[in-house]
Amino acid sequence: MLRWGILSTAKIGMEHVIPALLDAENCTIAAIASRDKSRAEAVAERFAIPHAFGSYDAMLESDLIDAVYIPLLTSQHVEWSIRAANAGKHVLCEKPIALQAQQIDAIIEARDTNKVLVSEAFMVTYHPQWLKVRDLLAEGAIGILKHVQAAFTYNNTDPDNMRNILSQGGGALPDIGVYPTVTTRFVTQCEPLSVSAKVERNATTGTDNYASWRADFGSFEMSAYVATEMALRQEISFHGDEGWIALTAPFNAGLYDADTVFLYDKDHEETRQFRFPGVNQYRMEVEAFARSVAGEDQEIFSLESSINNQKLIDAIYRAGESGMWEDV
Numbered sequence: 649m650l651r652w653g654i655l656s657t658a659k660i661g662m663e664h665v666i667p668a669l670l671d672a673e674n675c676t677i678a679a680i681a682s683r684d685k686s687r688a689e690a691v692a693e694r695f696a697i698p699h700a701f702g703s704y705d706a707m708l709e710s711d712l713i714d715a716v717y718i719p720l721l722t723s724q725h726v727e728w729s730i731r732a733a734n735a736g737k738h739v740l741c742e743k744p745i746a747l748q749a750q751q752i753d754a755i756i757e758a759r760d761t762n763k764v765l766v767s768e769a770f771m772v773t774y775h776p777q778w779l780k781v782r783d784l785l786a787e788g789a790i791g792i793l794k795h796v797q798a799a800f801t802y803n804n805t806d807p808d809n810m811r812n813i814l815s816q817g818g819g820a821l822p823d824i825g826v827y828p829t830v831t832t833r834f835v836t837q838c839e840p841l842s843v844s845a846k847v848e849r850n851a852t853t854g855t856d857n858y859a860s861w862r863a864d865f866g867s868f869e870m871s872a873y874v875a876t877e878m879a880l881r882q883e884i885s886f887h888g889d890e891g892w893i894a895l896t897a898p899f900n901a902g903l904y905d906a907d908t909v910f911l912y913d914k915d916h917e918e919t920r921q922f923r924f925p926g927v928n929q930y931r932m933e934v935e936a937f938a939r940s941v942a943g944e945d946q947e948i949f950s951l952e953s954s955i956n957n958q959k960l961i962d963a964i965y966r967a968g969e970s971g972m973w974e975d976v
Contacts, residue, residue, distance in 0.1 A: 650938040651678040653713035653737070655704055655728060657691045660742065661719040665769075666695055668930035669717075674938040681707035704728065708735040715941065717769075717934075718742060721810055722817025726751050729766060733758035738941050739766040740934070743830075744822050745951075749958040756951050765941050768954045772827060772899060773834050774932035777907050777924050781886065781893055782835040789911055791890025793836065798828035798872040798884040800899055805877060812853045812876070819855040821847075821961050825874045827899045828884060829863075830957050835886070838865045840960050840976045847968025850877070861964045863976075890914050901929050 652669055654661055654677065669675045677697050682688035685702030692700040701707040708716065708731060715738035718728050725745050732739045733755070745768040746752045759766040772778055785793060802824070810816040811823050833839060845861035860873035882900065886893040896908045907924040939946040960976050967974040 649674060649676045650738075650941055651676055651712065651714045652934075653678060653707045653710070653716050654680040654691075654697075655707065655716050655718045655732070656720050657682045657687050658719035658742075661717065662691065662695075664930045665717055665719065665934070668928055669934050670695065671928065671931050672935045672938065674942070675934050678712045679707050679710065705731075708732055708737060714738060715740065715765075715937070722747065722822055723815060725817075726755060729755050730758045733762050733764050733766055736762055736764065738764045738937075740769050740937055741766070742769050744768070744817070744826050744958065744961070745954050746958060747817055747822060749955050749962050752951055752955045752958065756955075759951060765937070765948070766951055767937060767949050768951070769933065770826075770830050770834075770949045771929040771933040772831055772901070773949050774936050775901055775907070775924070775927060775929040776932075777895060777898075777901065777909050777922070777927075778831060778835060780909050780922050780924075781895070782837075784893060784909075784911060785835055785886065786837075788890075790886060790888030790892055791914075793868045793886055793888045795868060795887045796832050796836075796870040796872075796884065797887065798832070798870070798898075799874070800824045800827055800882045801873070801875040801878040802880050803877055807853065812850070812855055814854040818853070819857075820874045820876045821856055821859050821964060823876070824899070825859055825872075825961060825964070826957060828870075828872045828874070829960050830953075831884065831898065832865075832870055833953070833957060833960075836865065836868070838867070839956055840865050840870070840963075842973045842975050843960065843963045843967050844973045845964045845967035847965060856965075856968075859964060859968065861967065863960065864973075901927065 679699040681701040688700035716732040718741040840863040843863045848858040858875040863870040909922040911920040963976045
């Protein structure tokens with residue numbers, strides 16, 4: 649059983665990851681930390697977590713835990729991933745793990761120096777629906793992939809929400825833009841060459857509230873948009889010369905619709921469905937992480953892949969500013 653410590657009482661941890669850890673067959677939560685010890689104690693009591701700490705450092709120094717889950721503000725991810733690794737703890741850090749690709753180099757150095765596992769928490773890469781899409785593309789189920797089309801939007805105008813606070817790492821691209829990019833890269837096993845983009849920012853907050861881009865992957869193209877001030881929507885499709893693939897709940901699987909992959913032939917004469925009911929992608933993620941720590945042969949989202957994903961996000965920002973195609 650991998651003994652976890654939760655670094656902060658953030659909402660995503662309490663709503664998704666803590667329940668997933670409690671359900672996981674190879675994980676246990678040993679401790680939780682908050683700068684407000686009473687807050688840590690309240691969450692510990694709610695989830696029957698044995699130990700509560702009033703500082704992050706105190707938990708990292710403890711022998712009670714083997715691994716740390718970090719759901720802090722985006723702007724704090726790099727610092728605390730490094731500090732946790734330097735404390736000899738394995739690290740699962742919420743996305744995005746950094747706001748610039750070059751920042752991840754220091755995390756890799758800490759990982760390698762301390763011989764620990766550090767991974768960015770892209771839960772989607774552990775969901776069987778995305779493994780199915782990867783297999784379908786690899787076997788040529790839609791022929792030659794020509795175009796990927798994606799959208800991910802929600803409406804959140806709360807000025808106190810960290811997604812709308814620039815200094816805390818807010819913005820559409822850091823929060824949700826990373827999902828269409830990472831899933832496209834994951835299932836195609838390809839990296840983008842260049843990108844053109846449009847990026848709009850909220851005049852008050854300064855965060856990007858809309859971004860659209862066109863990425864050249866060489867053998868295929870990707871077009872996508874994300875937004876934080878539009879009606880709720882998420883979808884992605886993969887279009888080939890012999891058919892196409894669509895997902896009903898690509899990113900927030902289980903929240904909006906049944907997790908289903910649709911495979912269409914080029915004439916819509918045959919449609920195949922692959923359904924994945926009852927899958928908790930957060931549980932799949934933490935169980936896979938624990939198996940990797942235990943030395944099992946388990947695919948894990950690597951920091952090297954994190955760098956490549958962030959390079960694309962960085963290039964989208966540059967292209968939005970320059971109005972030109974930018975190399976990734």
